[in-house]
Amino acid sequence: MRIHPLVVDALIAVALTTVAVLLGQEALRQGWPELDARAYVLVGLVNLPVVFRSRAPLTVLLVVHLACAVYVTLGYWPVVNTFGPMIAVYTVASVYPVRVSLPGAALMCAVWIYAGLISKDAVMASVVGQAVGFSLVLWRFGYVARQSAELARQLKREQDERARREVAEERGRIARELHDVVAHHMSVISVQAGLARFVFTSDPTTAHAALGTISGTSGEALEELRRMLRVLRSGPDDGEEGPEAPDAPMPGLARLGEMTERLSAGGLPVELRVTGTPREVAPGVELCAYRVVQEALTNVIKHAPGATATVELGYLPHHIEVSxxxxxPSGGEGGIPDRLRTGSGHGLLGMRERAKLYGGTISIGPLSEGGFAVRLTLPTSARAAAQGDDATE
Structure with missing residues (x-):
């Protein structure tokens, strides 16, 4: 349970006052006048205001030292009221900047030296040393406490800002995933639905094949969307065996053949070529390559009707290449929007971001002989990825 700061300050004030009263009982034995009612009132004025030190540090500092100066002027034992001023100086130093807190420490030092000057048999060298030493030590403690609090607040701000950035990045990642999943599958479904309606009566076999492609594509889209929702719903501490754990792997290079076969069956002639020896690649790298191929083929469906496409996957010693x-297209190069010819657009920006995330390089643009090309190179090792900061071309 967290105790209210005012309660803590009240307890400190009561403790200081109690200690001062107990010390006052020893004044006579130390050769000083016995404390009377007036002295105890001043003791209260020196120590009890500490209860308000968090709300009005400077006011408490001035009141405490004024009462302490009156107390020593009347000839009472100065040691009795030592602790109230010390707490006040520390509090001011822990809250205010140096230009304010250092004069507060100097005020305490001056009151102590003043008490030594008007006291009989006082050794001034010792008094001055104690006054300066205690004042500086208390001020230093307060200063360090203030710096620590500032660093803690700065760290909290940086953590909050980092959390906001991570949330924004995660939202961007999810948006890219949704765009890639929905745009690709809906483009295939749209094309096949148009084909099925066009040949529904004249060519039932083609219409039936188109409907089959629509069924398979929509089922795959739903599967990927369910997987994403399970990932979003599962907490960071949930195990893979939990009830919300995804039950299907993320799409990767092994599923490129399924994608190209589905698109070929749907009317976009796609050829898949694999060179090199296939090997296991990090899941993130596989997903990046899969999504880039998916987005590129989606653009062919939407913007290059009548074209044929080729997907090439090459396994090299330290990286993979996908193009x-x-x-x-049958309508000529004019059928490709300018934003695609120049490598811009939401989907293409997503490709660039994916490539940069995994330390890869990507080039997007038209071919000199006509057509369009997307070429992606991704490192397959963490060391190679770390060296790919300037990833996109």
């Missing part, structure tokens, strides 16, 4: 090229 998607398509021939000139």
């Amino acid at each position: 998607v090229t398509n021939t000139r």
Whole structure:
């Protein structure tokens, strides 16, 4: 249970006052006048205001030292009221900047030296040393406490800002995933639905095949969306065996054949070529390559009707290369929007971000002989990825 700061200050004030009263009982034995009612009132004025030190540090500092100066002027034992001023100086130093807190420490030092000057048999060298030493030590403690609090607040701000950035990055990642999943599958479904309606009566076999492609594509889209939802719903501490754990692996290079076969069956002639020896690649790298191929083929479906496409996957010693090229569409190069010819657009920006995230390089643009090409290179080792900060071309 967290105790209110005012309660803590009240307890400190009571403790200081109690200690001062107990010390006052020893004044006579130390050769000083016995404390009377007036002295105890001043003792209260020196120590009890500490209860308000958090709310009005400077006011408490001035009141405490004024009462302490009156107390020593009347000839009472100065040691009795030592602790109230010390707490006041520390509090001011822990809250205010040096230009304010250092004069507060100097005020305490001056009151102590003043008490030594008006006291009989006082050794001034010792008094001055104690006054300066205690004042500086208390001020230093307060200063360090203030710096620590500032660092803690700065760390909290940085953590909050980092958390906001991570949330924004995660939202961007999810948006890219949704865009890639929905755009690709809906483009295939749209094309096949148009084909099925066009040949529904004249060519039932083609219409039936188109409906089959729609069924398979929509089922795959739902599967990927369910997987994403399970990932989003599962907490960071949930194990893979938990009830919300995804039950299907993320799409990767092994599923490129399924994608190209589905698109070929749906009317986009796609050829898949694999070179090198297939090997296991990090899941993130596989997903990145899969999504880039998916987005590139989606653009072919939407913007290059009548074209043919080729997907090439090459396994090299330290990286993989993926390229998607398509021939000139039946409508000519004019059928490709300018934003694609220049490598811009939401989906293409997503490709660039994915490539940069995994330390890869990507080039996007038209071919000199007509058509369009997307070429992606991704490192397959963490060391190679770390060296790929300037990833996109």
